[in-house]
Amino acid sequence: GQQVMQIPQYQHVQEGEDFTTYCNSSTTLSNIQWYKQRPGGHxxxxxxLVKSGEVKKQKRLTFQFGEAKKNSSLHITATQTTDVGTYFCAGVGGGYQKVTFGTGTKLQVIP
Amino acid sequence: EAGVTQFPSHSVIEKGQTVTLRCDPISGHDNLYWYRRVMGKEIKFLLHFVKESKQDESGMPNNRFLAERTGGTYSTLKVQPAELEDSGVYFCASSQVFGGELFFGEGSRLTVL
Known part of the structure; x- marks a missing residue:
């Protein structure tokens, strides 16, 4: 079945440093989604991201979808304490368009 | 517009008892998903409804879990009988588009003693 792995599992950074999490799927995806879960939240x-090689930016966040549509990354520039949380990628694929979540990367930002 | 609502927010039961979790998706969202997060680990897929039909239930762990979505509106997830390893946070999510953005509820935390 479809499996989605993320690395690293945990990351502690000093406020102002950059952060990157990587996502890899065992199968080719139709699209990939990214989610953030704050502690105690949902x-x-x-x-x-839908297209092969697609890059999208949201302020300090840059998302990339690999050419083979099997991997993705999220990069945060100059982290802030508000960036704390767990970041999940979610691969969408297969006949049922199953949404499979990655293992998550927990980000801690040290002020 | 109301978001996805889940009830109860927290349930504490003893091993062998029954618990029923409820999810009300966003109105008009045909796709409804159940996920489970155990001990802060990954968010594991349980099943996916399209309207009242089970599109994919490959993630349901065993026959102690029963999910229904009568009439294609709200959904229930029943665990009977509950075991210790069933503890975790059960999330419900809905989406308007097949394979599109998921809107999550706040989750139902289940503790089995």
């Missing part, structure tokens, strides 16, 4: 949609 996942909140950030973005969806």
């Amino acid at each position: 996942p909140v949609f950030l973005i969806q």
Whole structure:
């Protein structure tokens, strides 16, 4: 079945440093989504990437979808304490367009 | 517009008891998903409804779990009998578009003692 892995599992950064999380799927995806879950909260949609090689930006966040549509990355420039949380990628694929969440990267920002 | 609502927010039961979780999706969203997050780990897929039909239930762990979505509106997830390993946060999500953005509820935290 479809599996989605993320690295790293945890990341501690000093406020102002950059952060990147990587996502890899065992199968080719039709699209990939990114979510953020704050401590004690629920996942909140950030973005969806559909095209091979697509790059999208949201302020300090840059999202990339690989050429083979099997991997993706999220890069945060100059982290802030408000960026704290767990970032999940979610791969969409298969006949049922199953949404499979990655293992998540927990980001801690040290002020 | 009301978001996805889940009830109860927290349930504490003993092993062997039954619990029923409810999810009200956003009105008009045909797609409804159940996920589970255990001990802060990954968000594991349980199943996906399209209207009242089970589109994909490949993630349901065993026959102690029963999900229904009568009339294609709200959904229930029943665990009977509950086991210790069923503890976790059960999230419901809905989407308007097949394979599109998911809107999550606040989750139902289940603790089995």
